[in-house]
Amino acid sequence: MTTVSTHLSNDQRFSLADIEDLATAALKLWGVRNSPPQLLKHRENTVYRVEDPSGNPAVLRVHRPGYHDETAILSELQWMTQLNTEGMDLPRPIPAEDGRLLVSVGTGHSTDKRYVDVLSWVNGDKMGMTGTPLTLPTDQIGSLFFSLGYAAAQLHNLSDRWALPPEFRRHAWDQDGLIGEAPFWGRFWDLPDLGRTDRELLVQGREAASQWLTAYAEQLDYGLIHADLVKENVLIDNGTVRLIDFDDAGFGWRIFELATVLLKTRDEPEYPRIKQSLFEGYRNYRTLSAADEDSLPLFMMLRSFTYLGWWNERRYEPGMSAYIEPVVAEARAATLEFFNTTG
Numbered sequence: 001m002t003t004v005s006t007h008l009s010n011d012q013r014f015s016l017a018d019i020e021d022l023a024t025a026a027l028k029l030w031g032v033r034n035s036p037p038q039l040l041k042h043r044e045n046t047v048y049r050v051e052d053p054s055g056n057p058a059v060l061r062v063h064r065p066g067y068h069d070e071t072a073i074l075s076e077l078q079w080m081t082q083l084n085t086e087g088m089d090l091p092r093p094i095p096a097e098d099g100r101l102l103v104s105v106g107t108g109h110s111t112d113k114r115y116v117d118v119l120s121w122v123n124g125d126k127m128g129m130t131g132t133p134l135t136l137p138t139d140q141i142g143s144l145f146f147s148l149g150y151a152a153a154q155l156h157n158l159s160d161r162w163a164l165p166p167e168f169r170r171h172a173w174d175q176d177g178l179i180g181e182a183p184f185w186g187r188f189w190d191l192p193d194l195g196r197t198d199r200e201l202l203v204q205g206r207e208a209a210s211q212w213l214t215a216y217a218e219q220l221d222y223g224l225i226h227a228d229l230v231k232e233n234v235l236i237d238n239g240t241v242r243l244i245d246f247d248d249a250g251f252g253w254r255i256f257e258l259a260t261v262l263l264k265t266r267d268e269p270e271y272p273r274i275k276q277s278l279f280e281g282y283r284n285y286r287t288l289s290a291a292d293e294d295s296l297p298l299f300m301m302l303r304s305f306t307y308l309g310w311w312n313e314r315r316y317e318p319g320m321s322a323y324i325e326p327v328v329a330e331a332r333a334a335t336l337e338f339f340n341t342t343g
Contacts, residue, residue, distance in 0.1 A: 014114070018107050019046045019062050026060065026105040026116040029096040045247060050118065052094055057121035059091060062114050068171075068247075070102065073115055075168045076246050077101045079159070079224065080119075086158045088151075089242050091119035122242050124235025130264055131326065134231070140239070141270050142277040145261075147241040148234060149281025152226070152257050155243070157286055159224035173227055173252030175213045178302050179206050186309030188331070193315070193324050198332055202308070205301055205335040208342070212298055219291040221254040229261045255292045258282065259299035263334065266300075301338040304331035 014022070016039075023037045023046070030053055037048035037060055045061050052058040063073060077093040081101075084092045093101045096118075106113040127144070128134045136144060171177060177184040189202050226233075228248040235242040258278060265274050282288055307327050314320050 014112065016042055021107050022105050022114060023048050023060055023062055023116070026103060029103050030094065030118055031097050052118065058094060059119045059121060061117050061119065063116070065114065070115060071167060071169050072171070073102055073117070075170050076249060077117060078165060078168065079249070080246055082162050083155065083158055088154060088158065089122065091122050091244055094118045094120060122235060122244055124237035124242050126232045127234040127236055128231035130230050130232060134268055138270065142273050143239070144236060144241060145274045145277040146281035148229070148261065149278040150285050151241050151243055152229065153282045153286035155226060156223060156254055170250040172250055173225070173256055175210070175217065178306065179209050183306070183309050185306045186313040188305045188308035188312060191308055191312040191315070194328065198328060201335050202305065202331060205338060209298060209302060216291070220295060221289065221292055223251065223254065225249065225252045225254060225257045227252055227257065227260065229257060230264050253299065255295055256299045256303065259296060259303045263300045263303045263330070297338045297341045301334040304334040
């Protein structure tokens with residue numbers, strides 16, 4: 001199932017037509033010349049459905065500038081290749097004709113270039129969309145979120161077994177990356193749309209989180225994580241759960257992984273069952289310590305902060321203002337819940 005998303009792209013120097021020309025040119029490096037790319041998503045990266053040299057469906061990504069450099073993208077592709085080798089059914093990087101996993105391509109009228117890669121197609125329908133209630137059959141919710149928890153645990157286990165290549169580099173969703181002076185997704189407390197009460201609450205939450213992490217972070221499970229297991233990045237194919245979109249993947253606390261899932265499903269009527277099933281699936285394959293589980297309210301708050309920072313970085317882009325209030329409300333609720341559970 002394919003749905004085109006053209007919400008926004010932060011690549012302002014290239015028009016969508018420019019990027020399509022670039023994608024068409026890039027496909028020639030994979031030996032594909034007579035199959036035009038079909039737009040799937042034009043948001044952060046621009047993503048197309050294409051055919052690989054054998055005529056099989058594949059995905060071509062045109063990476064946005066300024067988020068990841070060449071080393072970081074290649075590290076993502078190396079990790080995905082390793083996870084596939086270990087048996088996870090994920091998008092698999094497909095080399096170009098010269099063996100490269102990542103190429104740099106421009107258009108005829110610009111010196112600017114973009115990194116491009118091609119991944120294998122993964123079958124399945126999206127579990128849902130962020131901001132939209134789940135439409136899954138009620139009797140399947142438990143088993144699907146159990147499978148999602150199991151998949152997250154499998155990803156963490158396999159990642160811990162992998163000896164990282166010397167050149168491997170990805171960003172960190174650590175204390176600095178979440179609540180430092182320059183968080184990875186932006187300074188959430190500087191969002192102009194925050195009212196005084198909300199700003200004070202978030203500043204208090206940031207300070208409390210800093211104290212908590214300084215004191216207890218070493219007790220928590222930490223390593224490579226997907227970091228974006230929202231509903232649209234989870235595919236379901238006849239009851240099988242598959243993970244896509246590793247663009248935000250990096251190093252972080254493993255409970256942050258589960259907090260991302262739960263933050264975006266907390267308003268579901270079936271939330272208690274979602275949470276229970278997710279944790280049960282995870283524990284079925286990997287230990288989840290009491291310290292990790294007890295820190296869930298903290299990491300749901302921290303995850304909500306990242307979305308505020310993301311919106312803050314894009315607040316002047318067309319159409320963004322309509323989406324800010326729900327994100328503020330989400331952060332407000334998560335912060336109040338954190339303080340309520342910690343006393």
